[in-house]
Amino acid sequence: MQIELLYFGRPSDNLNIMRETVSPPAGIVTIGDLLNWLHLRGEIWVLELTESKIRCALNQEFASWNSKIKDKDEIALFSPISGG
């Protein structure tokens, strides 16, 4: 499974990343699972990608941590929005 990951706002800045393609291992079913898998990268990832501090989108629609993911999905992780 290949996932296109996009980052916006604070996590993008603090993790110094805008986009990447990842291949999560079997067993990663939801966006929440994906987040936990990214947490394995280290403390800063846990800190920046805490569920209570960020929101997510699945294929350009707001999504929840329980949303199921599949091959070729585009997932975005971002801090609370503040436009206008």
Next chain:
Amino acid sequence: MSISIQNEDFDICVELSALRSASNNVGAIVSFVGLVRDLSYDENIQNIHVEHYPGMSEKALNKIILEAKSRWELLAIRVIHRVGTLTPNDQIVMVAVASTHRGNAFSSCEFIIDYLKTDAPFWKKEVKTQGGEWVVTKESDIERMQRWMQKS
């Protein structure tokens, strides 16, 4: 119905005049323009940087406009959101709505900007001499948006 996400500034007169000519039935145009406020409360802030999620931001704004059209009878809608580096007093966002009567135009314009604040993926960052700070969604903005949910 048109949406623009752009770096360039916009001319409200040009935009309103385009809405005016949308139909012979336009009896009311209501517009909202949001500006970057004075940043002098913190001398370290140099400017504001606005970013968006290309693709999703257009979709989200379209969804908000479609919802507005389903609630009120509207003749034309124009939404412009600027991105990039902005300084105090710069225009950052415009929502303008044309309708036959003022009631629909007033309500829908407020509805669109309220929803834009909580449902469109834009982010503002206060750029400081060292680093910067991302502005978070205001509680009052969420409350304003929720009022519309009760009305639907």
